[in-house]
Every structure is written in structure tokens, then in C-alpha cells.
Amino acid sequence: MYLPSAVTKQQEIDAAISQVVAELSPDVIRIRYDIGEDWSGQWAIFFRVVLSDDSARRRLRDVITNVVGALADRLDFPGMGVFPYHNFRSVSEQAALQEEAWA
Amino acid sequence: MALCDDLLDDARHLAQRGSSENRPSCKRRAISTAYYAVFHMIVDDFVEHWPFPDQRARLGRMFTHQKMRDTRVKFGHPHKPTTVEIALKEIVSALGQLQKDRHRADYDAGWQVVDTDVAQAITSAADIFSRWRAIRNEEAVRNHLLSMFGAKTED
Numbered sequence: 606m607y608l609p610s611a612v613t614k615q616q617e618i619d620a621a622i623s624q625v626v627a628e629l630s631p632d633v634i635r636i637r638y639d640i641g642e643d644w645s646g647q648w649a650i651f652f653r654v655v656l657s658d659d660s661a662r663r664r665l666r667d668v669i670t671n672v673v674g675a676l677a678d679r680l681d682f683p684g685m686g687v688f689p690y691h692n693f694r695s696v697s698e699q700a701a702l703q704e705e706a707w708a
Numbered sequence: 709m710a711l712c713d714d715l716l717d718d719a720r721h722l723a724q725r726g727s728s729e730n731r732p733s734c735k736r737r738a739i740s741t742a743y744y745a746v747f748h749m750i751v752d753d754f755v756e757h758w759p760f761p762d763q764r765a766r767l768g769r770m771f772t773h774q775k776m777r778d779t780r781v782k783f784g785h786p787h788k789p790t791t792v793e794i795a796l797k798e799i800v801s802a803l804g805q806l807q808k809d810r811h812r813a814d815y816d817a818g819w820q821v822v823d824t825d826v827a828q829a830i831t832s833a834a835d836i837f838s839r840w841r842a843i844r845n846e847e848a849v850r851n852h853l854l855s856m857f858g859a860k861t862e863d
Contacts, residue, residue: 644808644811644812645777647778649808661827665828665831666835669832690805690808691805692809692828693824693828694822694824694825695822695824698823702820702822
């Protein structure tokens with residue numbers, strides 16, 4: 606079974622995420638991720654980004670651009686064999702939903 | 709107003725209703741509609757140049773979602789992409805994100821859609837509209853559009 610090289614590079618991914626969170630704090634609270642197949646069967650990395658309420662409400666466009674760009678600058682997604690997806694929610698939204706995958 | 713612009717407006721209205729009434733169905737439709745606004749903008753940009761108006765809808769149906777997402781953006785110089793090529797690559801990435809979210813919105817009943825998901829889709833679609841329209845007549849974009857349609861690249 607084919608597995609993308611991203612599966613073996615989780616330390617590298619974790620390190621990049623730590624840098625991005627530090628760089629974009631306090632807008633970005635934390636980033637979680639999974640590697641798996643998307644709806645079309647293509648390998649992908651799914652980032653789940655929790656944002657401060659203020660940035661989610663007032664600066665979403667800029668924050669999305671910053672997060673997507675900062676991760677792409679540090680991680681070679683095509684080289685890792687994955688397509689990156691990024692989803693965002695605010696601290697309040699996560700507090701209401703209490704989804705473990707975003708905690 | 710073109711269909712794609714109407715769809716983007718509809719997406720905004722659905723987003724507003726979804727948020728004010730906390731109505732998940734409207735939030736899902738907003739995301740799906742935002743994607744289809746982008747889809748139709750790109751397809752219409754291609755078929756409008758076909759000289760036979762009665763055949764344009766059929767031509768448009770030849771586009772496939774997956775092909776549009778997976779078509780690789782070719783750089784004229786591999787290590788020195790132009791600003792247009794970089795913009796095009798970012799548009800295609802954003803299209804892929806919207807496509808995935810649209811698929812979840814339409815089929816994943818377990819997805820708990822929040823306002824930020826909807827805002828992301830609308831923002832992304834609006835950005836794709838403005839960025840695409842700014843570069844649509846560039847040669848790299850015309851070539852990419854042809855590749856999205858299914859034409860083989862000139863390697």
C-alpha cells in the first residue's frame with residue numbers, strides 16, 4: 606500500500622507547526638492535523654487551526670493567508686506527497702462543540 | 709449579472725441566514741454555493757470564447773471537478789515563477805480547499821459547520837474571483853484553463 610512520505614515526517618511537521626503558532630500568536634492558538642485520503646482518494650494533510658475569537662471575527666482573511674503561507678514556507682507538501690487542507694474555527698466555537706480532534 | 713456573481717451573492721445571503729438563525733442547512737448551502745460560484749466563473753471563462761452559444765453549456769459540462777483541482781500549474785522557469793504563475797498556483801490551491809469543503813458540506817452529515825467555516829469559504833471564493841479576473845487574460849492562465857479542460861500540455 607502506498608503511503609506518502611509525510612507519514613514519516615511527523616517530527617518535521619510538528620516542528621513547523623510549533624514555529625508557525627509561535628510566529629502567529631496570539632491570533633493562532635493551536636494547530637492540529639491528520640494525514641489521510643481526501644474525498645477523491647488523494648493523500649492529504651488536514652490542518653485544524655484554532656484562532657482567537659478576535660482574529661476569527663475581524664481578520665479572518667489575513668489570518669488564513671498568514672497560516673497557509675507560513676505552513677507552505679516550511680513544509681514541502683508536494684515533496685511529501687500530500688495536498689494541504691486548512692480549516693479554522695474560533696476558540697468560542699470549539700468551546701461550544703468540544704471536538705476532541707480540535708482540542 | 710453573470711451566473712457566477714449571482715451564486716456568490718446567494719452564498720453570502722445563505723451565510724447570513726445560517727448565522728442569524730443558526731441554521732446548519734443554510735451554512736452548508738453557503739459553502740457549496742460559494743464553490744459553485746467559483747466553478748462556474750472558471751468554466752464560463754472558458755466556454756464564452758466558443759463561437760456557438762447553443763453549445764456552450766455542453767462544453768462546460770465536460771469540465772470535471774477533480775481535473776480542475778489536480779491540473780498542475782506549470783512554471784515557465786521551474787525555480788523562478790512569475791507573479792502570475794504564483795497567483796495562479798494559489799488560486800488552484802484555494803479551489804482545492806473549497807472543493808473539499810463543498811464535498812463535506814454536501815455529504816458529511818457529521819460535520820459540525822461553524823460560522824468560521826462559512827466565512828472561510830465565502831472569503832476564499834471572493835478572493836478567487838478578484839484574483840482570477842485580474843490575471844485571466846495572461847497566457848499562463850489561458851494555458852492552464854485549457855489544461856483544466858483536459859488538453860495535453862506541451863512538454
